[in-house]
Amino acid sequence: MAIVRWPLGGIRTYMRYVYRHLGPDWEITILAADVQESAALREDARSIGAELILAHANPLGFMWSVFRALAWRRHDIVQSQGFISAIAVCLPNHFFRIPHVLTVHGVLEDRLLHGFAGRLKRFVTNWAICSVDAVYAVSEDILAHVREQVSCLARSRTNQVAILNGIDxxxxxxxxxxxxxxxxxxxxxxxxxxxxxxxxxxxxxxxxxxxxxxxxxxxxxxxxxxxxxxxxxxxxxxxxxxxxxxxxxxxxxxxxxxxxxxxxxxxxxxxxxxxxxxxxxxxxxxxxxxxxxxxxxxxxxxxxxxxxxxxxxxxxxxxxxxxxxxxxxxxxxxxxxxxxxxxxxxxxFDVRKSAQDIRMLFNQTIDGRQNSMLKLRN
The missing domain is CATH 3.40.50.2000 (Glycogen Phosphorylase B;)
Known part of the structure; x- marks a missing residue:
């Protein structure tokens, strides 16, 4: 299941390219905020055979939609598209423990992280980043940026990988x-x-x-x-x-x-x-x-x-x-x-190579969570 707080620009393009080539053994559900490009998103979802759920755009409404989707449906893995999406998933997913991959499509801009509100945003964002099972950046540059900005990653068990994005x-x-x-x-x-x-x-x-x-x-x-x-x-x-x-x-x-x-x-x-x-x-x-x-x-x-x-x-x-x-x-x-x-x-730049690496990451993340749960039970 893909969680997308801002299904615009590069994130929407990413889904259109990558999800088309994940393979027939993957069923894709996209939960996205209802924004100005929703009509194009509907067409994208139809063309790649994905189910689309449009949710409230306001933060609390969006998080409640995520909670309901995780509670009502059985998902093997959740992919958050961006930092805000990851925050919206981490709290609800505390109750369900579904393997969670954060795909990083941007930078942590210093201009948004000043003052008390900015420090609070940074704390919550860092907590979410270090809480997921895997951080997957769409370029080596972005992975290096996240590692530099989020010090807790060095001490966390979060898997950290870079898979260069691609196109069709x-x-x-x-x-x-x-x-x-x-x-x-x-x-x-x-x-x-x-x-x-x-x-x-x-x-x-x-x-x-x-x-x-x-x-x-x-x-x-x-x-x-x-x-x-x-x-x-x-x-x-x-x-x-x-x-x-x-x-x-x-x-x-x-x-x-x-x-x-x-x-x-x-x-x-x-x-x-x-x-x-x-x-x-x-x-x-x-x-x-x-x-x-x-x-x-x-x-x-x-x-x-x-x-x-x-x-x-x-x-x-x-x-x-x-x-x-x-x-x-x-x-x-x-x-x-x-x-x-x-x-x-x-x-x-063929996205098929990216999709192959992404499938491997998803499978490894699912297997890793299952192995951890077995150890806990034993």
Whole structure:
């Protein structure tokens, strides 16, 4: 059973990719908070053959839904997607003792852990992390971060592993430059399209792209260009206002969440990822498998994905460096390098390898809990 307090962005994408390949011997139930992307989550659950239970979004209501699900159904293992989900599981699971795996998709941000309330959050979060049977991070970077931030892990019996996330390469293996997306938006083939695909939130560094576009406006570019900004999030209105303030609103086309991003990749000339941190850059994997030139920051979780790839890496996602890289892409033909790397990327980032390791972790966790219970009885 998967417990998902925030079934958005990378977590929802993770479930869509991984659960599809766990195998026929696994029956999957997803208990998730009812949020703005619930319609897409329903479609994902249907496509992978999973049962979906939508729960109250408020913390107490969500925890009560978790308690009822654990009490009414027989589960072999519980997988919490993220820290908040793990907290919602740990208290109810005290009564049921079901093997519990925490999958870590993010960082413990210092800005949220200051003051009395912040210290209380850290205490509860650390308690939950050290209470689960296994902590499974979706990249080596994130596992190292959790170990550094949560000192009790070194003294706990919690199994700690990193399994690099992956994607389904077949979704992005179609021909490049199909033209479908451009036609739907009224864009001609001569227009250079940069893409930003993700949630509008500070972590993703969209403000850096706005600064980079402002820097490009000061240069004489021979090609006309647009940034296609696809996603959702609480900061969209703020970024629209910032773009207008910086005089680059005409360069950005904001689009809502799109279910079929593969069609968009086909028509993009480049993808820009100036993230401040990532758990594991799935969008970078998608771009590389699609053969789209990629500009990426060297932040935690993303540097691990783009290492030994043709990606153009900009230290800290610096706006000046971003502008330089974007300008270079418009002046030169980089497509051949990235198209040639597609087969390597498809093999390297295939989620089937991740799913195999995840199945092994789940089975080991179940067996370990059963062995512990036998020892206690004896």
């Amino acid at each position: 390469p077949e979704m992005f293996s179609g021909p490049r430059k199909s033209g479908e997306f451009r036609r739907s938006q009224g864009f001609g083939t001569e227009l250079f399209l940069f893409g930003f695909l993700g949630r509008f939130m500070p972590q993703k560094g969209f403000d850096k792209i706005i600064d980079a576009l402002a820097a490009l406006e000061q240069k004489s570019m021979k090609r006309d260009y647009r940034l296609i900004a696809v996603g959702s999030g609480d900061y969209r209105a703020q970024y629209e206002a910032l773009a207008a303030e910086r005089g680059v609103a005409h360069r950005i086309v904001f689009l809502p969440f799109q279910a079929n991003v593969a069609a968009i990749y086909c028509d993009l000339d480049a993808v820009v990822m100036p993230s401040r941190w990532e758990a594991c850059g799935l969008l970078a994997m998608e771009a590389l498998v699609s053969g789209v030139p990629l500009i990426a920051s060297d932040c935690i979780g993303l540097r691990e994905v783009v290492r030994d790839t043709p990606a153009i890496v900009v230290p800290d996602g610096d706006p000046v460096g971003l502008a330089q890289a974007m300008g270079d892409l418009m002046r030169s033909d980089y497509d051949g390098i990235f198209v040639s790397f597609r087969a390597t990327a498809a093999q390297r």
